[in-house]
Amino acid sequence: MYRFLLTPRWLGIFALTLVAATVMVLLGNWQLSRYRERSAINERIDAADRVxxxxxxxxxxxxxxxxxxxxxxxxxxxxxxxxxxxxxxxxxxxxxxxxxxxxxxxxxxxxxxxxxxxxxxxxxxxxxxxxxxxxxxxxxxxxxxxxxxxxxxxxxxxxxxxxxxxxxxxxxxxxxxxxxxxxxxxxxxxxxxxxxxxxxxxxxxxxxxxxxxxxxENNWQNAGYVIQWWLFALMTLYGFGWLARREALGDNKSKTDDRTPRSRDRAAEPA
Structure with missing residues (x-):
């Protein structure tokens, strides 16, 4: 049912999907490091008043x-x-x-x-x-x-x-x-x-x-970007799965439709 995924076209789509998702994950990781860095600055600002x-x-x-x-x-x-x-x-x-x-x-x-x-x-x-x-x-x-x-x-x-x-x-x-x-x-x-x-x-x-x-520092802005990029990565992978599923169901329906007329023809032939 999913053998079409091994065709060059779908292998290319899959590769592009992985690259896009990887880039988005890395961008989310970078924003996470910025969030931690800015949080540390805010902690130092607050701690300075106590020591x-x-x-x-x-x-x-x-x-x-x-x-x-x-x-x-x-x-x-x-x-x-x-x-x-x-x-x-x-x-x-x-x-x-x-x-x-x-x-x-x-x-x-x-x-x-x-x-x-x-x-x-x-x-x-x-x-x-x-x-x-x-x-x-x-x-x-x-x-x-x-x-x-x-x-x-x-x-x-x-x-x-x-x-x-x-x-x-x-x-x-x-x-x-x-x-x-x-x-x-x-x-x-x-x-x-x-x-x-x-x-x-x-x-x-x-x-x-x-x-x-x-x-x-506005560290919560970076936290929002982390969630945004990681969600984009998940949506990209989900989108590929949705397209593949749609293609598979379309092929299966097409094959079923191709078989149905032949079955009716055989039923109509005289004994």
Whole structure:
């Protein structure tokens, strides 16, 4: 009944079906890995609020060895870890990062190098400030940056991938991206390969700074794609079986119809 499946035509259809189903399963597996990766990020974000901050040197690789060099980027699982470090701010090299959005408002993030005892620095993102009235591009009046020794608690943020252009305007460095390898070339000391989003600080930070929100990853979107691709794979295999069954029933009906007239002819012949 299903001998037709061994014909070249049906063998070709079967091969294409297997290839399509395999690709869909692999796509589902990839989405599953993305779901697990994003879930792990969300778990780290939530867990950081429940544990004491770790010393900076225990989490991030050592800063670059010479001036103008960024240290190696940490592993991805270091992102959002809470760390603490003590140093003094170098306000002369404060970086204004334009085009940053908080609560649907476009403004600036303010990043300052924190100089450490060994001569290296880690960049600290103090938070977000609005643009000056009447202009979305003019540099804002920045809140005061503490002088003297400060202790910072912040969350590790990986370097942004796009390098962007770094300018010096009105005596301040200005950029669109916090890309550490690019920013390191503008600074007179080595810096760490990740920066910190400020959580708290001693002495306290100026309340004008708005905290940069940490967004949870949309891992459930990836979970939906996993189910979607695997269902597509099952539907592809089911579709092949349905077509084969339909073909088999059609052939069987055709053979039955071919036999029926001959039987009637024989019955009509005289004895």
């Amino acid at each position: 004491a901050p770790a010393p900076l040197a225990d989490v991030l690789p050592t800063a670059g060895g010479s001036a103008g060099v960024a240290g190696p980027a940490p592993e991805k699982d270091a992102a959002w870890t809470r760390v603490t470090v003590t140093g003094r701010y170098d306000d002369t090299n404060t970086i204004v990062v334009r085009g940053r959005t908080v609560d649907s408002r476009v403004g600036f993030e303010v990043v300052t190098p924190l100089l450490l005892a060994d001569g290296s620095a880690v960049l600290v993102d103090h938070g977000w400030v609005p643009p000056p009235p009447g202009s979305a591009t003019a540099q804002p009046e920045l809140p005061a940056i503490p002088t003297g020794q400060v202790t910072v608690v912040g969350r590790v943020h990986l370097s942004e991938s796009k390098p962007g252009v770094v300018d010096r305007r009105d005596g301040r460095l200005e950029t669109r991206r916090i890309a550490l390898p690019r920013l390191a070339g503008e600074l007179p000391y080595p810096i760490y390969g990740a920066y910190l989003l400020l959580d708290e600080q001693t002495p306290a930070a100026d309340p004008t700074f708005a905290a940069v929100p940490i967004q949870h």
